[in-house]
Amino acid sequence: MDQMTKVLTDEVKEDKKITELLVKNGLVFTGDGFQEMTIRIVDDKIADLVEGEAGPILETKENMIDASGCLVVPGFIDAHVHFNDPGRTEWEGIETGSRAAAMGGTTTIFDMPLNCSPSTINLENLLNKKEYLTSLSHIDYALWGGMTATNLHNRQELAQMSEGVIAWKSFMSESGIDDFQHLSPQDLKKAMQAAKEHEKILALHAEWEQDIVKLTAINKQHPWRNERIAYLASRPILAEERAVSYALELAAKYGTALHFVHISSPKVIGLIEEAKKSGVNVTVETCPHYLVFDEEDFLREGAILKCAPPLRPRKEVEGLWECMASGMIDTIGSDHSPCLYSMKETNSIWDAWGGIQGVQFTWLPMLDEALKRKIPLKQILPLGTSNVADRFRIAGRKGRISPGLDADLVFISLDETTIASKESFGFRNVYSPYEGRVFSTRVKKTMLRGKVIYDDQNGVTNEKMGVCL
Structure with missing residues (x-):
């Protein structure tokens, strides 16, 4: 190599600033289990997984991260959060929401199309939201699009939106947000057809609206009745079952890819499992x-645990864990749905905002419970990693520790505890039903x-390097 070529080559290397990093001494999740391996990272990608020594690069303090005593797992993907940006940032915002997520080991979120204001139900709102969120997030993100009773008629605009959203979200019951109208049974047929045309998943909040309206009216008639019991009675499992059954019939008819969110009953999961098999x-x-x-927790604690x-x-609850152990549940999402605390401190449970602040505490309780119930972690971890990536078509970047994918990693200690105290919360509004809980695991680092x-000694970095997928 002549001197000029060497100078030019060195300039190119300097300009690119290629960085190499080793993650050593951890038990790395391979999908089939855990293995002591070295992960070699080049720039932002996983380059190699090596048993034993990592190869030719010189190990220094600057380019080696010691994962001793930790499980090293893929960064978690939470496909169900409401970060409320733009328009209701005082409820959360992507800056604080992504901070809390990173503290819990989540490296990618999918932000729902409602609770921001305006809702993401047309192309203008989608483009404005994308622009607004730029450079605000600590972690990577994708955006859901909303398919509602008011935008179904505009098939051309929905087709344009489909290019920029991860999937579609609709409600079969009232959403609680004025500009996000639920779908009637007839509307749902059109939504199924549209999602099929776009080759996008349609996710559903599945409760049968007519049942809820009727039962809510009945249960509000007796003011002396315990309101919390009345609220539970107004949204029975039967309302979920009826909505899911109807949606499954339509999905079978139209060939739509369907995803049910926040299912609460093993009986309903059984219906979905039967449909899968068919x-x-x-x-x-x-x-x-x-x-x-x-x-019982809801009856005791009230609105802080109100959800739908x-x-x-x-x-x-125990039946859901049996479904989990049997492999019948595909994904875990936090359904992080925050609000001002004053919206929980209402005189009536009916008026309180329904939603739970939990994105920081999605995986600590999951791992705790799995370990306690002797469910193998290799069965639980894919529900927040590879299963989500596969279903939503981002497996070329996320969801596994594999060469060529983004180097999104979480270091988890099984030998240290985490106390969910107010001082530890990353949320904008400092409350959560998890407050006071002690978890037998700890997120040590998030990459x-x-x-x-994030690391548990220094907290979340100031740099906001999250990008829209």
């Missing part, structure tokens, strides 16, 4: 709060695309 393209999510809390569908009896964005 060839329906369907997946199901449940949430940590349906696996940790029950209706509501928490269920303990036998339903996004090869950079440590």
Whole structure:
């Protein structure tokens, strides 16, 4: 190599600033289990997984991260959050929401199309939201599009939106947001057809609206009745069952890819499992709060645990874990739905905002419960990693520790505890039903695309390097 070529080559290397990093001494999740391996990261991608020594690069303090004593797992993907940006940032915002997520080991979120204001139900709102969120997030993100009773007629605009959203979201019951209208049974047929045309998943909040309206009216008639019991009675499992059954019939008819969010009952999951076996393209999510809390917790704690569908009896919680152990649940999503605390402190449970702040505490209770119930972690971890990536077509970037994918990693200690105290919360509004809980696991570090964005000693970095997928 002549001197000029060497100078030019060195300039190119300097300009690109190629970085190499080793993650050593951890037990790395391979999909089939855990293995002691070295992960070699080049720039923001996983380059190699090596048993033993990592190869030719010189190990220094600057380019080696010691994962001793930790499980090293893929960064978690939470396909169900409401970060409320833009328009209701005082409820959360992507800056604080992504901070809390990173603290819990989540490196990618899918932000729902409602609770921001305006809702993401047309192309202008979608483009404005994308622009607004730029450079605000600590972690990577994708955006849901909303398919509602008011935008179904505009098929051309929906087709344009489909290019920029991860999937579609619709409600079969009132959403609680004025500009996000639920779908009637007839509307749902059109939504199924549109989603099929776009080759996008249609996710459904599945509760039968007519049942809820009727039962709510009945249960509000007696003001002396315990309001919390009345709220539970207004949204029974039967309303979920009826909505899911109807949607499954339509999905089978139209060939739509369907995803049910926050299913709360093993009976309903059984219906979905039967549909899968018959060839329906369907997946199901449940949430940590349906696996940790029950209706007795709601009756005792009140609005801080109000959600829809509501928490269920303990036998339903145990049934969900049986479904989990049997492989019938596909994904776990936090359904992080924050608000001002004043919106929980209402005189009537009917007026309180329904939603749970939990994105920071999605995986600590999941891992705790799995370990306690002797469910192998290799069975639980894909519900927040590879299963989500596969279903939503981002497996070329996310969801596994594999060469060529983004170096999104979480270091988890099984030998240290985490106390969910107010001082530890990353949320904008400092409250959560998880407050006071002690978890037997701890997130030590979170890495996004090869950079440590959180460690338990220094907190979340100031850099906001999250990008829209």
